[in-house]
Amino acid sequence: MKLSLSRYACAVGCALGLLLGARPVLAQGVYPAKSIRWIVPWPPGGGADVLSRMLSPHLSETLKQQIVIDNRGGAAGNIGAELAAKSPPDGYTIVFAYSGTHAINPSIYSRMPFKESDFSPIIWLSSVPQVLVVHPSLPVKTVQELIALARKRPGELTYGSSGSGAFNHLTGALFSTMTGTKLVHIPYKGGGPAAVALLSGEISVIFGEPASVVGFVKSGKLRAIAVSSGRRSLGLPDLPTIAESGVPGYEATSWNGMLAPAGTPADIIKRLNAEFNRIIGLPEMRKRMLGNGYEPVGGTAERFGELIRAELAKWAPVVVAAGIKVD
Numbered sequence: 518m519k520l521s522l523s524r525y526a527c528a529v530g531c532a533l534g535l536l537l538g539a540r541p542v543l544a545q546g547v548y549p550a551k552s553i554r555w556i557v558p559w560p561p562g563g564g565a566d567v568l569s570r571m572l573s574p575h576l577s578e579t580l581k582q583q584i585v586i587d588n589r590g591g592a593a594g595n596i597g598a599e600l601a602a603k604s605p606p607d608g609y610t611i612v613f614a615y616s617g618t619h620a621i622n623p624s625i626y627s628r629m630p631f632k633e634s635d636f637s638p639i640i641w642l643s644s645v646p647q648v649l650v651v652h653p654s655l656p657v658k659t660v661q662e663l664i665a666l667a668r669k670r671p672g673e674l675t676y677g678s679s680g681s682g683a684f685n686h687l688t689g690a691l692f693s694t695m696t697g698t699k700l701v702h703i704p705y706k707g708g709g710p711a712a713v714a715l716l717s718g719e720i721s722v723i724f725g726e727p728a729s730v731v732g733f734v735k736s737g738k739l740r741a742i743a744v745s746s747g748r749r750s751l752g753l754p755d756l757p758t759i760a761e762s763g764v765p766g767y768e769a770t771s772w773n774g775m776l777a778p779a780g781t782p783a784d785i786i787k788r789l790n791a792e793f794n795r796i797i798g799l800p801e802m803r804k805r806m807l808g809n810g811y812e813p814v815g816g817t818a819e820r821f822g823e824l825i826r827a828e829l830a831k832w833a834p835v836v837v838a839a840g841i842k843v844d
Contacts, residue, residue: 558597562709564726593680594618606780617684620828646746660762727810
């Protein structure tokens, strides 16, 4: 009898041990068990917001959970990114990543509210040529005409950006430097507000993300004259590059991706990476992205991490040369 009881106790103990050991696997297996917050570090209407709202319904459908878009604009993306960095690493907070915030801001801001090590990369979503767009009242239809007008009226033409030190701020500064013109920079809290300012005639020019300006260009409310990339955009093939329009060597292409707080379980990162790769690989999604100026990339989380590290090294000397600093 004693032997039987001992064996019984042993069997129960082993069973409990197996169950306890399986708990993390079981918990991970039900992910996601609730809604997921998708932080967009920019106001509604800008490129980040447009792409996020384009992709999020598909992610919601495949994960069978609600995706809540949380717009947190300000400080060239730093406010929203900091919020994400300080969120629990449980897979229920993800954040839209932009080259300006994660590759340029660390060289511009004296005090950054986060480090890149505060994040776990998920995926490189797309590369994004900026579009050089002017207000229709501006008497220019080509890059050369814009350069000639800017030289004729130094300090009078203004260009907007999504914030001081944002990627399109540097894109404009690089244009001014390489063309010997003096365009006055006007920062806004995001690409959406900058596009609205251009529509109203408050500013003359914008180097904008396609998603925030293409609709206005197609309706004739704004005029696009070139793209900032080294080659023509797949989504806007009729637009010449700035380089081929008479500014040889000019190139500036931003990128977008997704991050999670550092420490997010590897299996959750892998699941999200797989789902995003599937979504941007859908023929209809690829068509929509290209139509808005986003060139799908995809790949592993590690590939995205490598991109961020390379971009940090690339833009640091450019920021120093431009003398841009935000305290």
